[in-house]
Amino acid sequence: MTTPKVCKDCEPGSKRPAPNPGPRCATHWRDEKKRRSTAAHQKRVQATYGLGDGTYDTLxxxxxxxxxxxxxxxxxxxxxxxxxxxxxxxxxxxxxxxxxxxxxxxxxxxxxxxxxxxxxxxxxxxxxxxxxxxx
CATH class of the missing domain: 3.40.1800.10 (His-Me finger endonucleases)
Structure with a gap:
């Protein structure tokens, strides 16, 4: 029997299953997807419109x-x-x-x-x- 994956972002000893990439639990995977989406958006508005870090949020x-x-x-x-x-x-x-x-x-x-x-x-x-x- 294979040992279940545990979330790499959870506290040590946590028994939360980690079926998502990373491996991560559902909560931490949702946070990671949001972080990636925000980073991609910042990169896109920087490249397209020249808005620096945080300028979109300031506006x-x-x-x-x-x-x-x-x-x-x-x-x-x-x-x-x-x-x-x-x-x-x-x-x-x-x-x-x-x-x-x-x-x-x-x-x-x-x-x-x-x-x-x-x-x-x-x-x-x-x-x-x-x-x-x-x-």
Whole structure:
């Protein structure tokens, strides 16, 4: 019979099974995956946007831990995207995926948002039918 693997991160004498790579128990493997994910994310934003160690976290804290536009998304499930100006390549802030996609579709054109504001304030359907006010 083979001896069961024990977690290399647990206290000596622990009998927690270690079925995960390392070998690690489920708790320590979850911690290791999070550490690796964070390290990979830092490396990616450094290489892509030039953000140094901790700059993403500093920007995240400066925005109150929320998307700079919608102020709802926190990045808890999916990290906020680094938004940058495509002309100057300068980082502007952190956005959730939908807000970042909205800016991409607008092609960073402020007039797009002026038209969207006008559309929301006075929808075209309002101008053509009396039925609009009935609803």
């Amino acid at each position: 995240y804290a400066a925005q109150g831990g929320k998307c700079a536009i919608c102020r709802r998304a926190t990045g808890a499930t999916r990290r906020l995207s680094v938004d940058h100006d495509h002309k100057t390549l300068l980082v502007r802030g952190l956005l959730c995926r939908p807000c970042n996609n909205l800016l991409g579709h607008a092609r960073d054109d402020p007039a797009f948002f002026e038209r969207a504001k006008s559309y929301l304030e006075t929808p075209p359907a309002q101008a053509i039918g009396s039925w609009y006010a009935e609803k």
